Amino acid sequence: MFPRPIAQRSRPVQIAYQAILPVALIIWLLPLIGIAVTSIRPASDLASGNYFGIPSSFAGVENYTAVFRNSNIGYYILNSFRVTIPTVIGAVALSCLSGYALAIYRFKGNLIVFFMFVAGNFVPFQILAIPVRDLTLKLGLYNSMTGLILFHVAFQTGFCTLFMRNFMKALPFSLVEAARVEGIGEWRIFWYIILPLVRPAMAALSVLIFTFIWNDYFWATVMAQSADVRPITAGMNELKGQWKVAWELIAAASIIAAMPPVAMFFLMQKHFIAGLTLGATKG
Amino acid sequence: MSLLKIIAGLGFVLTASSALAGQIVLNSDQSDPAPKKAMEELIADFQKANPDITVKWNNFDHEGYKSAIRNFLTADPPDVAAWYAGNRMAPFVKAGLFADVSDVWDKNGLNDTLKSTASSMTIDGKKWGVPYTYYQWGIYYNKDVYKKAGVSEPKTWAEFVANCAKFKASGIDCVTTGTKALWPAAGMFDYIDLRTNGYEFHMDLTAGKVKWTSPKVKAAFAEWAKIVPYTTANAAAIDWQDAAALLAQGKAANYIMGNFAVDAFRKGGMTNDNLGFMVFPEITAGLARAEEAPTDTFHIPAGAKNKEDAKKFLAFLASPDVQTKMNATLGQLPVNTKAKVGDDPFIQAGFKELSSAYALAQFFDRDAPADMAKAGMEAFQEFMVKPERIDEILERLQKVADKVYK
Amino acid sequence: MASSTSFFRRNRRRIAPWLFLAPGITMFLLYVIYPVFQSINISFYEWDGLGPKTWVGLQNYADLFDDPSFYTSLKNNLIWLVLYLLAIPAGLAVALFLNQTVPGIRLYKSLFFFPFVISQVVVGLIFSWFYAPGFGLLPKIIKVLTGSEIAVLADERYATLAVIAAGLWPQTAYCMILYLTGLNNINPEQVEAARMDNAKGWSMLWHIILPQLRPATFIALIVTVIGALRSFDLISIMTVGGPYGSTRVLSYFMYEQALSEYGTAMGYGAAIAVVLLAIMLVFITLFIVRMLSQERNG
Numbered sequence: 001m002f003p004r005p006i007a008q009r010s011r012p013v014q015i016a017y018q019a020i021l022p023v024a025l026i027i028w029l030l031p032l033i034g035i036a037v038t039s040i041r042p043a044s045d046l047a048s049g050n051y052f053g054i055p056s057s058f059a060g061v062e063n064y065t066a067v068f069r070n071s072n073i074g075y076y077i078l079n080s081f082r083v084t085i086p087t088v089i090g091a092v093a094l095s096c097l098s099g100y101a102l103a104i105y106r107f108k109g110n111l112i113v114f115f116m117f118v119a120g121n122f123v124p125f126q127i128l129a130i131p132v133r134d135l136t137l138k139l140g141l142y143n144s145m146t147g148l149i150l151f152h153v154a155f156q157t158g159f160c161t162l163f164m165r166n167f168m169k170a171l172p173f174s175l176v177e178a179a180r181v182e183g184i185g186e187w188r189i190f191w192y193i194i195l196p197l198v199r200p201a202m203a204a205l206s207v208l209i210f211t212f213i214w215n216d217y218f219w220a221t222v223m224a225q226s227a228d229v230r231p232i233t234a235g236m237n238e239l240k241g242q243w244k245v246a247w248e249l250i251a252a253a254s255i256i257a258a259m260p261p262v263a264m265f266f267l268m269q270k271h272f273i274a275g276l277t278l279g280a281t282k283g
Numbered sequence: 284m285s286l287l288k289i290i291a292g293l294g295f296v297l298t299a300s301s302a303l304a305g306q307i308v309l310n311s312d313q314s315d316p317a318p319k320k321a322m323e324e325l326i327a328d329f330q331k332a333n334p335d336i337t338v339k340w341n342n343f344d345h346e347g348y349k350s351a352i353r354n355f356l357t358a359d360p361p362d363v364a365a366w367y368a369g370n371r372m373a374p375f376v377k378a379g380l381f382a383d384v385s386d387v388w389d390k391n392g393l394n395d396t397l398k399s400t401a402s403s404m405t406i407d408g409k410k411w412g413v414p415y416t417y418y419q420w421g422i423y424y425n426k427d428v429y430k431k432a433g434v435s436e437p438k439t440w441a442e443f444v445a446n447c448a449k450f451k452a453s454g455i456d457c458v459t460t461g462t463k464a465l466w467p468a469a470g471m472f473d474y475i476d477l478r479t480n481g482y483e484f485h486m487d488l489t490a491g492k493v494k495w496t497s498p499k500v501k502a503a504f505a506e507w508a509k510i511v512p513y514t515t516a517n518a519a520a521i522d523w524q525d526a527a528a529l530l531a532q533g534k535a536a537n538y539i540m541g542n543f544a545v546d547a548f549r550k551g552g553m554t555n556d557n558l559g560f561m562v563f564p565e566i567t568a569g570l571a572r573a574e575e576a577p578t579d580t581f582h583i584p585a586g587a588k589n590k591e592d593a594k595k596f597l598a599f600l601a602s603p604d605v606q607t608k609m610n611a612t613l614g615q616l617p618v619n620t621k622a623k624v625g626d627d628p629f630i631q632a633g634f635k636e637l638s639s640a641y642a643l644a645q646f647f648d649r650d651a652p653a654d655m656a657k658a659g660m661e662a663f664q665e666f667m668v669k670p671e672r673i674d675e676i677l678e679r680l681q682k683v684a685d686k687v688y689k
Numbered sequence: 690m691a692s693s694t695s696f697f698r699r700n701r702r703r704i705a706p707w708l709f710l711a712p713g714i715t716m717f718l719l720y721v722i723y724p725v726f727q728s729i730n731i732s733f734y735e736w737d738g739l740g741p742k743t744w745v746g747l748q749n750y751a752d753l754f755d756d757p758s759f760y761t762s763l764k765n766n767l768i769w770l771v772l773y774l775l776a777i778p779a780g781l782a783v784a785l786f787l788n789q790t791v792p793g794i795r796l797y798k799s800l801f802f803f804p805f806v807i808s809q810v811v812v813g814l815i816f817s818w819f820y821a822p823g824f825g826l827l828p829k830i831i832k833v834l835t836g837s838e839i840a841v842l843a844d845e846r847y848a849t850l851a852v853i854a855a856g857l858w859p860q861t862a863y864c865m866i867l868y869l870t871g872l873n874n875i876n877p878e879q880v881e882a883a884r885m886d887n888a889k890g891w892s893m894l895w896h897i898i899l900p901q902l903r904p905a906t907f908i909a910l911i912v913t914v915i916g917a918l919r920s921f922d923l924i925s926i927m928t929v930g931g932p933y934g935s936t937r938v939l940s941y942f943m944y945e946q947a948l949s950e951y952g953t954a955m956g957y958g959a960a961i962a963v964v965l966l967a968i969m970l971v972f973i974t975l976f977i978v979r980m981l982s983q984e985r986n987g
Contacts, residue, residue, distance in 0.1 A: 001788070001872075001875070001877060001880065002785075002788070002872065002875060002880055002893065002894070002897075002898050003785055003788065003789075005789060005790060006789045006790075006791060007790070007791075017789070017791070018791060021791075021797055024786070025797060025800055025801065028800075028801060028804075029800065029803065029804075031815045031816060031819055031858070032803070032804070032807075032815065034815070034818070034819065034826070035814075035815045035818065038818070046824075049824065051824045051825075051826075052826060052829075094712050094713040094716065095713060097709045097710070097712060097713055098709060098710050098712075098713030098714065100709050101705075101706040101707070101709035101710040102706075102710075104706075105702065105705065105706035107703065107706050107707075110706075111981075111984065113710065113714065115977050115980070115981070116717070116722060117713075117717060118976070118977060118980065119973050119977060120717060120721040120722055120725075122915055122969060122972070122973045122976070123721070123725060123966060123969065123973075124918065124919060124939075124940060124962060124965045124966055124969055125919070125921070125940070126939075126940050126943040126944065126958075126961070126962040126965060127724070127725050127728045127959075127962040127963065127965065127966045128720070128721060128724045128725065128728070129943075129944075129947070129948055129958075129962070130724075130727075130728060130731055130738075130947060130948075130955055130958065130959055130962075131723070131724035131727035131728055131731070132720060132724050133354070133948075134727075135719070135720070135724070137354055137357065137358040138358070140358065140359065142354050142355065142358055142359065143351060143354070143355070150716075150720070151720050153716060154716035154717055154719065154720030154721060155717075155720060155721055157713045157716055157717050158717060158721065161713060186701060186702070186705040187705075190709070211806060214808065215807075215808035215809065215810070217808065217809065217810050217921075217922040217925070217926075218921055218922065218944075221347075221925070221948075222944075222948055224347075225343050225344065225347035225348065225350065225351035225354075226341055226342065226343045226344065226347070226351070227314070227342065227343075227344065230344070230347075233808050233810045233922075234347075236810050236811065236814065237810065237925070237926060238314075238344050238346070238347075240814060240926070241346070242315075245522075245524060245525065245528070247818060250814060250818075251818070254811045254814050254815065257808065257810070257811055258806075258807045258808065258811050261806050261807070261808070262803070262806050262807065264806075265799075265802075265803075265806045266799065269799060273802075273866055273870065276863070276866060276867075277866060277867055277870035277871075277905075277908075346950060349950040350948060350949065350950055350952075353738055353739060353953070356739075357739065374737065374739060374953070375739070377740075378737075378739040378740045380739065463843070463929075463931070464929075465931070517822050517838075517840045517843060519840075519843040519931070519932045519933075520822045520840030520842060520843030520844075520932075521822065521840075521843075525823075648951075653950070653951040653952070653953055654946075654951060654952070654953060654954060656951055657945070657951035657952075661931070661933040661934050662933070664931065664932060664933045665932070665933035668845075668932065668933070679757060682755075682756075686752060
């Protein structure tokens with residue numbers, strides 16, 4: 001293990017380490033703590049210049065209810081879920097199929113198709129924006145949930161296929177061979193043998209894609225213009241414009257906006273990190 | 284491509300704003316509370332007056348609307364769409380996306396009642412929409428601060444500039460503004476140019492007919508440079524509301540702003556007693572006085588499915604009673620000369636200012652094409668921070684203009 | 690019918706992969722690959738998004754190379770790229786600091802990772818507040834140190850740096866998690882053997898640990914570079930490209946020109962996007978070449 005385990009060090013070093021840990025954490029999360037404290041500050045504190053001291057009273061309930069009362073944030077959150085959940089399902093489903101094709105079959109063009117997914121996954125959004133918007137307009141889906149979801153599903157399929165393919169490739173191929181000898185059809189092999197084995201990968205992808213899509217801002221800005229389709233990220237920008245100096249409300253709204261992916265992360269931490277660190281150990 | 288068709292079909296079912304007989308689809312951008320309320324009242328009243336027509340209202344976010352309209356006009360045109368007067372509507376008119384509504388003007392006598400804005404609604408001799416509200420710009424000032432610094436209200440630009448030194452001596456910003464969102468700086472430029480070079484020159488400049496590098500433009504910036512040292516130092520870092528607070532707190536004396544800011548001044552604790560309003564003073568003597576009065580309008584897209592009822596809506600919108608009621612809610616000025624102007628002293632002052640003006644400008648980002656407006660407003664912001672860069676800035680603007688007006 | 694069934698049966702292993710691929714590949718071609726080429730095509734036209742397109746050849750590129758805003762964006766992209774790389778050593782440092790087995794360390798690791806999970810919009814808002822002139826913590830600290838306040842986001846000298854600092858916060862967390870995973874997989878025998886040889890501290894890190902962390906470093910490098918070049922959200926939230934356009938990067942510049950409230954220059958915007966793609970292609974190729982060699986060896 002590197003660095004040398006602290007347990008092998010002298011007692012003072014151990015105590016120092018234990019003491020530094022929480023201090024370092026507080027400094028690291030200081031901006032976040034600041035915004036969390038601000039979100040429970042009464043507006044009068046901000047007016048009187050008490051931005052960083054102890055809040056004079058607890059106004060959390062007031063601020064958070066004010067956020068919901070004075071804005072469309074409830075809709076925005078709902079919209080975010082309405083975009084995010086179908087995208088997760090769609091992208092994971094498509095990538096299971098294409099990942100399976102690329103991992104199990106040897107055929108001409110396999111690697112080319114695979115690298116097309118990989119390369120597409122890295123292109124800048126701006127190169128897609130104009131044509132994707134035109135396409136969405138032509139489909140009659142501009143400024144609609146469906147339009148946003150279809151694009152997200154397509155784009156995330158790139159990353160998800162990379163992930164799924166590598167995961168399936170690591171499964172023992174003999175399973176497939178044995179099934180083929182038994183005369184089981186290709187679809188049934190996929191459905192009954194492989195899919196149950198890739199559940200951890202599906203879980204990892206789901207949490208990752210959930211976070212990516214929830215936090216997407218660019219496409220939300222480009223493709224969603226009215227309050228009934230606007231996700232929370234684009235909504236936050238609007239609220240920032242609307243509230244300007246009411247930082248206690250902006251802070252509370254920020255906390256609300258951050259909540260779902262944070263909850264997702266803490267609930268599915270193992271999967272999340274497994275997904276994110278794919279490739280960090282191999283090769 | 285069959286997948287594409289299926290997707291397309293699906294999308295159509297989900298989103299099509301198919302026009303039922305007796306229904307009009309209205310897209311607009313009244314996301315702020317007062318405009319939203321005014322719209323709700325307008326729609327309710329219209330439906331009451333026309334029981335056979337229902338209005339389907341899609342309300343967009345104010346900023347997002349400006350890019351959304353470009354898309355929905357071609358892809359999924361509503362029957363009525365909100366927009367702005369002047370050059371800002373020209374691209375849509377030229378692309379054939381707005382319908383000619385001259386007949387609505389002729390039939391309802393609007394050429395008479397909406398006369399003040401007729402020219403800004405006209406392109407190629409035809410009318411392309413109906414205006415319903417506008418508001419004035421001018422200088423809002425803190426009377427208490429004037430008293431404290433021992434300064435009296437200026438009659439001319441020279442006096443205004445001279446006052447600035449006195450304010451500075453008392454530790455007060457003579458002029459405040461917040462240019463983080465860029466546009467407040469454009470209001471300052473518009474006024475200084477209108478007063479230095481006159482309405483025609485300003486319109487030629489925003490229409491690309493004269494060069495940014497011309498001596499007259501430089502002369503306008505030279506006037507502006509006189510007050511730059513007395514302007515709130517971190518203006519580029521703050522929003523217009525923050526600057527309004529500075530005026531209300533007595534840290535600044537003057538604010539070149541639109542009338543909507545009165546609300547912010549009052550929230551900051553100012554009253555009719557200590558909030559003052561003046562028309563922007565004369566710079567070049569003898570120039571006809573033009574004012575800034577951004578006008579909001581409604582239009583019928585060329586692709587509208589129910590133009591007949593949409594025209595009824597525009598005619599309704601143009602009538603004096605409707606404009607009286609709407610503007611009472613909006614806190615702005617009705618365009619119809621027969622409508623009643625609100626009692627608020629600042630609205631009254633605006634009415635006086637605008638009704639006696641020689642001409643009305645729409646505001647820099649409506650008079651100039653969008654890309655020019657953006658480059659211009661950035662340049663104004665930069666000028667206020669780095670006035671010494673003026674030559675470099677103007678050359679860059681001319682370069683943008685060469686491309687935009689090509 | 691019978692013959693077609695048997696044709697399928699005979700060739701099913703050749704046809705099956707394409708059937709499995711069909712939905713994913715269709716969507717990806719339609720929404721990602723084809724649009725890339727469409728954008729390249731649009732970049733040769735002048736188009737306001739409303740009327741007809743006019744062919745202008747390379748004019749958009751000529752204009753671009755004559756546009757000071759383009760060079761500002763390019764310069765800022767470079768600054769982003771270089772400074773963003775600091776996330777890699779910073780992430781490694783945090784990972785080394787946290788790679789211990791004391792009670793509660795798992796919770797510490799998750800909490801350190803926290804900033805990455807939050808949307809950049811929220812990160813941008815948090816830092817805007819931290820930087821806000823008049824009451825923000827940073828201006829106050831600067832005032833104590835130098836006696837005068839600086840509104841960092843409105844000052845052309847500091848604005849880009851201030852935005853990058855905000856970006857480094859989640860990016861460091863990301864690199865940290867990559868390195869923590871990497872450290873977890875280090876061969877303990879090699880480490881022990883090196884300890885026998887009296888290797889410690891820096892020399893151990895440099896000669897024994899880092900070589901084993903190479904895969905993690907590579908991924909960290911790729912995601913950091915791509916992240917730096919994709920930077921958009923923070924700029925949009927914190928400075929909207931200002932003051933007077935001095936914090937623009939290519940991605941934001943393209944948005945302004947083609948997609949924003951004031952942007953109608955589709956062809957010009959597409960040209961900017963093509964330049965950005967060309968820069969990114971360098972790194973995309975690097976990544977693919979490496980993956981390809983892994984494929985060959987694996």
